[in-house]
Amino acid sequence: MSIHVSGETASHDVTNPHSNAVSPEVAAAAAAAGCPFHAASVLPTDGTPTHPSPRFAEWRETGPALPLDYNDGHRGLVVTQYDLARAVLEDPRFSMRPDRMPLSDTAPLHESPPEAAPEPELDDNAREALDTASVLFLDGDQHLRLRRSITGRFSAKSMRDRRAIVKQIVARQVEHVLAHGAPIDLFTEYARPIAAANHCDVLGIPAELADEFRAKFEGVATTRDRMDYVRRVVDARATDLGENTISDLLRSDLSRNEVDGLVMTLMSSGRDSVAYMISTSMVALLTNPEQLAKLRDDPSLIQGAVEEFMRYGTMFLTVFRRTATEDVTILGVDIPNGTSVSVSTVSANRDDRHWEDPATFDVTRDAFGHVGFGHGAHGCVGQQLARVEISEAITQLLAAIPDVRLEEAEQLSPLPFAHPVATYEAGAVVVAWG
Amino acid sequence: MQITVNTSACVGAGQCVMTAEDLFDQDDDGIVMLLDDSPDSSHEAGARRAASLCPARAIKVTD
Ligand code: HEM
Numbered sequence: 061m062s063i064h065v066s067g068e069t070a071s072h073d074v075t076n077p078h079s080n081a082v083s084p085e086v087a088a089a090a091a092a093a094g095c096p097f098h099a100a101s102v103l104p105t106d107g108t109p110t111h112p113s114p115r116f117a118e119w120r121e122t123g124p125a126l127p128l129d130y131n132d133g134h135r136g137l138v139v140t141q142y143d144l145a146r147a148v149l150e151d152p153r154f155s156m157r158p159d160r161m162p163l164s165d166t167a168p169l170h171e172s173p174p175e176a177a178p179e180p181e182l183d184d185n186a187r188e189a190l191d192t193a194s195v196l197f198l199d200g201d202q203h204l205r206l207r208r209s210i211t212g213r214f215s216a217k218s219m220r221d222r223r224a225i226v227k228q229i230v231a232r233q234v235e236h237v238l239a240h241g242a243p244i245d246l247f248t249e250y251a252r253p254i255a256a257a258n259h260c261d262v263l264g265i266p267a268e269l270a271d272e273f274r275a276k277f278e279g280v281a282t283t284r285d286r287m288d289y290v291r292r293v294v295d296a297r298a299t300d301l302g303e304n305t306i307s308d309l310l311r312s313d314l315s316r317n318e319v320d321g322l323v324m325t326l327m328s329s330g331r332d333s334v335a336y337m338i339s340t341s342m343v344a345l346l347t348n349p350e351q352l353a354k355l356r357d358d359p360s361l362i363q364g365a366v367e368e369f370m371r372y373g374t375m376f377l378t379v380f381r382r383t384a385t386e387d388v389t390i391l392g393v394d395i396p397n398g399t400s401v402s403v404s405t406v407s408a409n410r411d412d413r414h415w416e417d418p419a420t421f422d423v424t425r426d427a428f429g430h431v432g433f434g435h436g437a438h439g440c441v442g443q444q445l446a447r448v449e450i451s452e453a454i455t456q457l458l459a460a461i462p463d464v465r466l467e468e469a470e471q472l473s474p475l476p477f478a479h480p481v482a483t484y485e486a487g488a489v490v491v492a493w494g
Numbered sequence: 495m496q497i498t499v500n501t502s503a504c505v506g507a508g509q510c511v512m513t514a515e516d517l518f519d520q521d522d523d524g525i526v527m528l529l530d531d532s533p534d535s536s537h538e539a540g541a542r543r544a545a546s547l548c549p550a551r552a553i554k555v556t557d
Pocket residue numbers: 195196197207325326329330331333334337375376379380381432433434435437438439440441442443445446
């Protein structure tokens with residue numbers, strides 16, 4: 061199957077005799093007739109974390125990749141099916157660089173951004189820190205070098221020691237929940253504090269600066285404010301190196317700007333996602349009592365259950381946009397040079413070509429291989445830590461409050477997506493017991 | 495069965511360790527370490543699964 065991005069790619073078809081892309085006229089006619097394959101798409105807002113929009117199932121039937129309109133008016137593709145999702149995410153011919161954004165589908169790519177107006181209030185070092193160390197927007201060796209400066213602290217091996225710390229943080233928060241009493245919003249009173257405390261510990265944010273971390277990164281703050289905070293944290297840590305990520309970075313051969321940029325990235329990543337997953341996992345369990353019973357009867361199921369939480373409650377409707385850096389044919393799909401491609405991890409994790417009965421939540425299924433943490437070179441750095449946090453948070457809460465029940469969850473009705481990529485929001489998850 | 499790993503491709507997310515802890519570990523930088531390059535056939539399923547889940551295609555299993 062071939063994907064036709066826009067009428068302007070006709071020239072591409074001429075130079076590629078093997079392409080079977082539909083002609084622009086046919087596409088236009090089909091779009092006018094309302095054919096979903098050729099009609100441009102926008103991400104559907106009528107879904108929830110545990111019940112994504114039925115539109116994704118229609119899209120998967122229509123094709124592995126469909127046109128997607130971006131908010132600046134250009135058109136790219138959304139990948140709908142599991143196999144293509146993994147193939148795109150592990151293919152180095154797709155770039156993460158935001159400056160590779162095509163002006164139109166056939167216009168040449170900018171190798172470097174047309175000088176973006178510098179944020180006036182950021183100094184040169186801050187800008188360099190953001191430009192050189194935002195791992196999610198780098199490619200190739202430059203990306204791998206920076207990524208490798210943090211993977212050690214987040215490896216499966218490191219988690220063997222870290223689990224004890226996570227356990228303690230979770231136990232403290234369970235005490236808070238019990239002391240607070242029912243009803244209680246698990247998102248603000250349980251999931252978020254657990255995620256924030258773990259983030260502070262693994263990064264090495266000094267205790268006296270920890271409250272400010274939540275204020276600056278959970279609350280609203282300017283980039284400059286956050287950068288100033290990052291520098292104060294790194295300065296403080298530099299006088300007291302320890303077993304944490306910031307110390308690792310300070311001991312490495314990275315420049316100070318690179319350290320600041322990476323710390324900024326790490327402070328911005330994953331904390332909300334962990335809180336979302338803890339909350340959404342509880343919603344999935346409390347709305348599927350037979351699954352909850354299985355896990356309660358056999359807590360050793362938790363490791364596999366976490367994979368199923370990630371698959372069934374996937375947070376990212378699409379991960380960050382990629383751009384094809386050459387004409388790519390991948391699993392029979394033609395993707396012209398310069399095309400923006402957004403992989404829908406929500407859709408891939410519900411693809412019945414790969415998953416048996418994907419709409420069923422089953423804590424005993426083999427859900428490994430889901431793309432809830434992304435996949436490929438940019439796959440989530442924090443995934444092993446996230447797994448430990450989620451598994452401890454769910455296990456300890458169920459053990460402490462065996463009769464916990466769901467009173468109300470905002471996420472059972474569609475909520476607005478969170479920025480900058482489309483993700484589901486956890487919302488308040490109010491539980492009670494007794 | 496022979497296993498090889500490409501440490502320069504590894505992105506250190508630890509999928510292999512999760513899948514087959516008796517065959518793979520990670521070093522202090524998170525890079526894959528092969529614990530046994532020619533395990534007996536009882537490890538074959540785990541080795542192949544790790545190879546297929548590896549996000550960097552850094553693991554090869556040959557007969
Ligand atoms: C359940 C919780 C989490 C979820 C669902 C999640 C999800 C993701 C996804 C989908 C990506 C890939 C995005 C893309 O390819 O476009 C990603 C990347 C990333 N995540 Fe997570 N994440 C979680 C927790 C964490 C934690 C705890 C951290 C650690 C501080 C973290 C740090 C990162 C970083 C640094 C990247 C960029 C990796 C790179 O570009 O090489 N994440 N995450």
